Amino acid sequence: MRVMVIGAGAIGAACALALVEAGADVVVVDRAGVAAETSSRCEGNILVSDKAPGPEADLAILAHTAWRELADRLDADRAPGQPATEFEAKGGVVVAFDGGAEALEAFAGAQRGIGIRAEALDAAQLRELEPHLSPAVARGIHYPDDAQVQPSLATQAMLARARRFGARLLLTEVTGAQIGSGRIVAVDTAEGRIGVDAVVNCAGPWAGEVAVRLGSRLDIRPRRGMILVTTPMPQRVFHKVYDGDYVGAVSSGDAALQTSTVVESTDAGTVLIGSSRERVGFSASAALPPLAEIAAKATKLFPFLADTMLLRTYFGFRPYAPDHLPAIGADGEVAGLFHAAGHEGAGIGLAPTTGALIAHAVLGAELPLFGGKPFDATPFLPTRESLRAAA
The missing domain is CATH 3.50.50.60 (FAD/NAD(P)-binding domain)
Structure with a gap:
């Protein structure tokens, strides 16, 4: 065929x-x-x-x-010279600041009902997994099955x-x-x-x-998203870490700009910082407002990022189904x-x-x-x- x-x-x-x-x-x-x-x-x-x-x-x-x-x-x-996929079963940590812990746990509880592993973390356990997190983070959920390529x-x-x-x-x-x-x-x-x-x-x-x-x-429809990339550094982020607000942004149908915090390290030593969602067609203009929001929220989650130099930023268009x-x-x-x-x-x-x-x-x-x-x-x-x- x-x-x-x-x-x-x-x-x-x-x-x-x-x-x-x-x-x-x-x-x-x-x-x-x-x-x-x-x-x-x-x-x-x-x-x-x-x-x-x-x-x-x-x-x-x-x-x-x-x-x-x-x-x-x-x-x-893979053939000689072909790079690997860089698959990494790093796991994810979803966090909540004061006031968001109850909703985070309710969401994880529903996921456990369908077989997703979701392990509740108190403040001490959070620091064991991610020692550089802001002390303002109150609770978290560890998802050992999250991965990356x-x-x-x-x-x-x-x-x-x-x-x-x-x-x-x-x-x-x-x-x-x-x-x-x-x-x-x-x-x-x-x-x-x-x-x-x-x-x-x-x-x-x-x-x-x-x-x-x-x-x-x-x-x-296209939905634009932006990512910031830091210069290489010794590893200080050990999982994919994101604020619970990310889940709401993913499921939202709003065309306006929405940002939430997603932070993770790469094998090259850089840190990837996201994320944004907005429906602006295929426009490449007005990139500064989402980048500024992403940076501000990321430094709230990981304060050390405030003193980190950016290597570059980039954006892409994601295929959005209503x-x-x-x-x-x-x-x-x-x-x-x-x-x-x-x-x-x-x-x-x-x-x-x-x-x-x-x-x-x-x-x-x-x-x-x-x-x-x-x-x-x-x-x-x-x-x-x-x-x-x-x-």
Whole structure:
């Protein structure tokens, strides 16, 4: 089966890998390059800590296990000179200042009910895990299953493996599609027309635009996020540490600027500081206000950061679905068209399970098991009423 995957970010690479391992003839098309956009402008989160009970939490729990196996496989079979994924099971610590501890514990209690490990920490235990935290932090929750990859490297590794199995990469832009009897039969690109049996739209924040070019519609919107990077230093942050406000920002539908504190160290000695969310289209302007808010909140959480020099800042556009669930599965209007988009900040973490769901939708491959049963992909279908209604 000839399958085109549009987008060479983490989701596209994971889908290409799952499809080619299931026997498809895969071509990956991207206008900019591997991990050239969102997947190189994020933190590489593999989180369960920010997921409330529901379909996305189930997908994240499944992905948490899948990433450990996938990272081992990618790192073990990488070609000479190819970098590792830098997978790190560092765990997460979610904290609350005075007044927020009760809500933090209630959220963790609900997560424990679906099997997420969430360990309550008092002030003394917090300092054992993170000795440089502000003394104003009252309570915390330790999530030992939170993890991290270097997102660009992990994306490159997934696509490199897919190409070793026969997938091809074409750098060009999709311009349209040929539809025959309601089914997509070819895709037009800047390099010419390519015949296909199926197409998977993994174009991230541009997935809505690509859907229109292919004769359909998908309500995926860009949501801008910014990150600060310090100069290298001796390690003083030992987990992914974030304020409980982050969970609310993730689930909010507000278009206005929202910032919350996320701080973590990297293998290179730098500290990554986030995060912001705002819907400003694809605008690159007015970057200073979110950067200033992020910096102010980070120094409240880790006071030593006030005297730390910044190396750089960067931003990316995340694919936002108005009902806060990614769209994974068959299009409702064009036969042979599938979507895997709308993961917003969870795309890296949910990539391998998204690939498995797409391989099932396109090729009929077996679904991954969850709780001893095939995983229920119904809540993520692009045809769901909550996504259509939001549009």
